[in-house]
Amino acid sequence: MAGPTFKTIALGALVVALSAVVAYAVVREFRTTKQADAQVVGAPMGEHAQRPAMSAAEERYASDLWQIHEPVRTAAIRMSFAGISYKMGEIDKAEFKKRVSALTEIYRDAGKKIHAVQPPPSFEPLHQEYAGALQTYQDASIEMAKAVKPGGGDDNLIKAQGMSEQASTTLLKVGETLWPGEYKPN
Amino acid sequence: MKKQLALGVAALGLVAGLGATSAQAQNCSVWLIENSTFMGVPYGAFMPDRAFVPGSTSPMNNINTVDLPVNVGVIKCGKELILSDAGWNAEDYHKMTGTAHWSPLSKQMAQIGFKAEDVTKIVIGHGHWDHAGSLDEFPNAILYVQKEELRGIEWALNYPNPKISAVNTSPGGCARTPACGYPPKTVDQIYAKVLRGKAVIVDGEMEIAPGVKIHPAFRAHTAGSQLLEVPTAIGKVVFGSDAYSSWQGIRDWMIANPQQTDTVQQFLAYEKCYKITGGYQNCVCAHEPTSYTDAYPLTKNSWVGLNGAHVAEITLASGEKSRKP
Numbered sequence: 431m432a433g434p435t436f437k438t439i440a441l442g443a444l445v446v447a448l449s450a451v452v453a454y455a456v457v458r459e460f461r462t463t464k465q466a467d468a469q470v471v472g473a474p475m476g477e478h479a480q481r482p483a484m485s486a487a488e489e490r491y492a493s494d495l496w497q498i499h500e501p502v503r504t505a506a507i508r509m510s511f512a513g514i515s516y517k518m519g520e521i522d523k524a525e526f527k528k529r530v531s532a533l534t535e536i537y538r539d540a541g542k543k544i545h546a547v548q549p550p551p552s553f554e555p556l557h558q559e560y561a562g563a564l565q566t567y568q569d570a571s572i573e574m575a576k577a578v579k580p581g582g583g584d585d586n587l588i589k590a591q592g593m594s595e596q597a598s599t600t601l602l603k604v605g606e607t608l609w610p611g612e613y614k615p616n
Numbered sequence: 617m618k619k620q621l622a623l624g625v626a627a628l629g630l631v632a633g634l635g636a637t638s639a640q641a642q643n644c645s646v647w648l649i650e651n652s653t654f655m656g657v658p659y660g661a662f663m664p665d666r667a668f669v670p671g672s673t674s675p676m677n678n679i680n681t682v683d684l685p686v687n688v689g690v691i692k693c694g695k696e697l698i699l700s701d702a703g704w705n706a707e708d709y710h711k712m713t714g715t716a717h718w719s720p721l722s723k724q725m726a727q728i729g730f731k732a733e734d735v736t737k738i739v740i741g742h743g744h745w746d747h748a749g750s751l752d753e754f755p756n757a758i759l760y761v762q763k764e765e766l767r768g769i770e771w772a773l774n775y776p777n778p779k780i781s782a783v784n785t786s787p788g789g790c791a792r793t794p795a796c797g798y799p800p801k802t803v804d805q806i807y808a809k810v811l812r813g814k815a816v817i818v819d820g821e822m823e824i825a826p827g828v829k830i831h832p833a834f835r836a837h838t839a840g841s842q843l844l845e846v847p848t849a850i851g852k853v854v855f856g857s858d859a860y861s862s863w864q865g866i867r868d869w870m871i872a873n874p875q876q877t878d879t880v881q882q883f884l885a886y887e888k889c890y891k892i893t894g895g896y897q898n899c900v901c902a903h904e905p906t907s908y909t910d911a912y913p914l915t916k917n918s919w920v921g922l923n924g925a926h927v928a929e930i931t932l933a934s935g936e937k938s939r940k941p
Contacts, residue, residue: 588811616745
């Protein structure tokens with residue numbers, strides 16, 4: 431039996447080389463796919479990753495409003511605590527009035543500041559909603575203060591609490607658009 | 617407090633042990649409802665010791681993300697219908713949290729034959745939004761919250777350093793500040809219960825029904841975390857809310873969900889379950905990823921209910937009929 435010719439050896443080598451290239455490509459493709467899958471699965475809080483990016487103007491607005499939002503949100507919680515402390519008998523009428531009046535000023539100040547913030551057209555409705563919530567908080571704090579005035583009482587507190595909760599709901603809805611992930615699972 | 621009691625306008629308790637009963641403890645029936653699922657949470661964010669290591673073959677580190685249920689306990693003891701935690705309202709937060717399977721808790725309860733207005737008591741393990749976020753669905757229920765929890769939030773809010781007092785420190789992220797996790801609306805709802813004389817501010821331990829006991833677990837997840845011990849036909853079970861975020865964590869002694877957590881206190885809360893129940897099997901966890909599977913045996917008697925969320929029938933008292941379809 432005659433040995434392999436040069437032509438046969440060359441052809442064999444070519445087949446082996448081509449097979450190696452194909453094998454490498456298959457393995458590489460498989461790995462890439464797996465990594466891509468892992469990235470999708472691993473995207474923190476799935477839905478966030480699918481959100482369309484904000485425009486530069488929208489980002490700027492979200493950032494500007496956050497400066498107003500943070501003290502407002504804290505004030506809203508303080509307002510609930512003023513009510514809790516008062517109902518638990520931990521603070522007297524004078525202290526209650528002092529705490530609530532300070533919150534009214536925070537809401538009033540925020541109300542002024544928000545008029546200086548220019549929303550992009552896409553966020554105009556949301557901007558109006560937020561401004562409305564600030565006014566509702568302010569009105570709620572004024573209503574709350576009536577509870578310790580002559581003739582006032584729990585009815586004022588209950589009415590104010592309802593208003594406050596309504597404004598708080600608006601804050602969450604606005605936050606859902608502007609600051610996704612504001613409240614993470616905990 | 618005394619003022620409200622004297623005026624008879626508030627059902628507010630501020631005395632340790634108030635509400636303790638001398639009646640004989642009876643076994644309770646217990647169900648667990650998956651109020652929603654937080655999808656695709658990085659495992660390491662939930663349990664630092666189980667952070668994903670690409671390529672690792674160790675079962676401790678080879679899981680990238682987990683889906684975390686938000687579990688609510690439904691406890692029926694005679695005429696008392698008690699909730700351990702109150703879930704949340706996804707209509708407000710839904711897109712922010714990558715949530716699946718959510719339905720209003722009142723509707724989820726209806727599927728096992730309970731009416732929201734029949735809930736007599738709600739014990740929140742802590743005041744975070746995903747555990748105290750739908751109190752308004754249960755108008756007749758008395759809320760039980762630790763005074764230490766309220767004190768902790770208020771302390772944080774009034775702290776002079778704004779980086780610490782901030783409810784959140786930056787846009788788009790709750791960075792585990794002391795007041796993180798308490799949106800205004802959630803605190804509003806707690807206040808609404810206080811305002812309407814539907815809250816008991818607990819100071820430590822309290823027995824709220826025969827054999828049903830609240831135990832403080834301060835700083836095991838938040839400042840005023842609390843546990844709920846319940847007598848049942850399978851022995852005592854303990855609901856831990858987020859002090860018991862992970863059942864595997866209790867089993868393996870690993871911390872989980874470290875928000876405002878003192879890890880030493882979380883371990884002591886774990887130990888409390890071992891002491892009360894005699895092991896870790898009957899510890900009921902709020903976010904255990906293996907809930908409703910054989911891997912978490914207490915919850916395996918389960919089915920898929922409303923909107924794809926799970927329900928488990930954990931144990932039935934004598935004479936109580938099964939609500940499993």
